[in-house]
């Protein structure tokens with residue numbers, strides 16, 4: 001059943017209050033749901049249709065009396081409700097089985113504790129309800145459970161009562177002072193301990209912050225708590241938004257489908273985004289925790305106080321909240337260069353994950369028009385591209401203007417369920433006369449048109465007139481259901497560099513004097529030109545600075561221009577981008593050259609010298625150097641090609657990596673020796689950048705050793721692996737051995753496992769490293785099958801399933817795409833196997849073959865067959881069905 005955005009109608013009933021009583025039992029939990037409802041006067045009188053899924057219904061009472069009802073395909077239908085618009089009471093008693101809930105939606109058990117996940121449509125698995133975000137109610141919740149087994153009982157809002165019951169049971173009563181949609185409901189019950197922190201807000205209010213984890217994990221909660229305190233302070237300082245609750249709780253669970261969930265006052269997190277100490281977590285983990293804690297906290301305003309009218313508006317809260325967490329991490333990073341590093345990392349995610357989505361069978365607008373299963377639309381498009389759309393708004397109205405727009409948004413919509421249009425309108429209305437306000441209808445095409453626009457730039461220098469003309473042409477390829485696209489509003493950050501790298505003042509032909517400072521031009525036409533005057537020599541254009549719009553820039557750059565940008569651009573993003581383009585151009589050339597092996601591939605001196613220049617640069621940050629010296633990902637390279645041979649791409653990229661390793665061997669040694677020691681562990685941007693560069697250097701040095709047979713560097717890597725004082729250095733050293741295929745890896749891996757056998761998140765890394773290792777003669781797939789037979793493997797645990805299966809199928813293209821199709825066979829088996837347990841996780845895995853149509857033979861044919869094999873199953877979930885049907889379409 002396809003759900004369409006245009007079919008939205010307001011609910012026929014409102015639910016004003018909900019009073020829930022849970023008797024928690026893993027095998028049979030009893031849920032008493034007492035609601036006050038009334039008819040929506042704006043909608044024609046009709047029956048009440050409540051959503052429900054996998055519930056056992058025991059009793060229905062209306063105003064305390066028995067009533068007739070029907071069960072109709074997952075709906076509880078009540079036809080004989082009181083007439084008129086007076087409120088009435090509805091009491092529903094159901095039971096469910098949390099222990100058997102392997103989908104991890106609704107109420108489930110993990111490690112003998114109870115957790116919930118209700119977004120998007122999980123609440124209907126707890127009780128019958130109008131499970132849609134525009135129905136907002138006041139909740140009070142009583143939890144009853146065995147006291148010894150479940151000493152901690154949590155729900156949204158404030159704890160108003162608690163006490164003992166008979167038979168060793170106890171209860172807790174929670175009242176949420178804020179109205180909310182059902183997807184923000186949560187409860188937790190189990191043996192948990194909390195790190196606590198009292199804070200006073202700017203407004204002088206006291207709050208209690210708590211981070212709940214299993215006993216034994218308390219020493220891994222400091223960073224999450226610090227991140228939470230930073231989040232509270234940041235939202236007050238940047239947007240004037242304060243915490244609106246007496247207490248704010250985070251609870252970690254090791255069984256979770258996604259990253260985390262912003263339930264009102266009771267955020268539930270995947271342990272991966274909470275638990276960290278220097279011994280078990282890497283710098284990347286620390287950074288992810290900071291941004292996910294921020295993200296969920298920021299949802300309290302952008303998502304909870306103002307929520308979505310319907311799920312097509314998901315980006316209203318997700319795009320905006322990703323934008324906010326990105327800004328938060330940038331602000332915490334502080335230094336401009338550290339901010340730029342964060343920006344580059346964010347763009348890298350967008351371009352390696354979202355651009356392919358936008359070009360594939362699952363392409364959809366930031367505000368989708370239809371879906372079969374909403375869980376399939378928690379995507380990089382809705383999240384990351386959505387964040388870019390919000391970022392462009394900020395660019396068009398300025399940072400202060402954007403803050404004003406946010407204020408107007410809350411003034412207008414606080415406490416309501418609204419649309420993406422409402423958001424854009426508020427930002428525009430707060431900034432009359434801004435480019436956003438003037439161009440609003442056209443700007444909103446970013447919400448309605450799928451696909452990544454291409455921006456083609458060509459420059460012409462007129463020496464006699466001393467002018468430089470930049471011609472910009474935009475286009476956007478067709479996507480499913482959208483054959484034709486209208487031009488977008490593209491903010492374009494621009495600079496012109498003189499041949500010696502100096503930044504030139506920009507003065508349009510229509511301007512009397514140059515306008516100093518950074519400039520953003522707004523491209524709106526299919527084709528347009530910008531002419532600059534008083535230019536003495538042909539400049540090098542630095543286009544789309546800071547990645548000012550989510551487009552593919554076809555800059556027509558020559559190598560010489562790219563080398564100038566890499567050496568001199570004052571915009572760090574474009575400086576990095578120049579290095580990536582130099583590498584990409586070479587990769588594409590080698591891939592096209594049909595020399596069977598890659599032995600003859602030879603990187604040119606100019607490129608190597610440029611890379612050496614960055615690596616040895618006296619003032620650039622280590623973190624930035626690491627980003628420049630890392631070659632574009634295989635999936636990113638693949639997106640630039642019409643026909644993709646994943647093994648060829650892998651071989652070429654590996655050969656380039658090896659060449660860089662050899663050619664810069666002395667420089668890598670220097671880099672390693674100068675950056676290897678970062679002192680006591682701190683996850684700050686400077687020391688994590690140093691660790692990243694040292695890690696890359698070590699990997700490169702081990703690669704050199706692999707060819708030469710030298711054992712010194714692998715030996716050093718092994719030593720570092722054994723002695724490292726933190727997980728980042730330890731894991732980087734292990735990964736250097738594994739990725740260079742050195743025999744010492746065979747000693748290091750079991751040692752690592754023995755050291756961390758009780759640390760689930762570290763074991764995930766151990767599994768992922770092996771499943772993601774570079775393929776050598778097809779060795780990875782057998783290794784993956786063995787990993788799945790390992791006693792620590794567990795398909796039901798999403799983190800563990802992802803660490804093996806996704807690391808292979810979704811993140812190791814060189815090993816997954818095999819000429820014998822065995823990778824695809826493995827994939828189809830796992831999709832089917834997982835689908836029976838957890839459709840959401842299965843559907844993510846199903847997307848590993850999204851881009852099958854681009855594959856060269858024999859991959860293409862074999863991939864199609866594997867997808868068809870999955871599609872042939874008759875009992876697939878909606879989740880997987882939607883993905884494979886779209887993959888096979890037309």
Ligand code: ARG
Nearest residue numbers: 119120258260261262375378
């Ligand atoms: N709203 C959550 C977040 O972005 C994600 C929850 C997604 N859950 C799901 N079942 N699709 O932080």
Ligand code: ZN
Nearest residue numbers: 295299318321
């Ligand atoms: Zn979110």
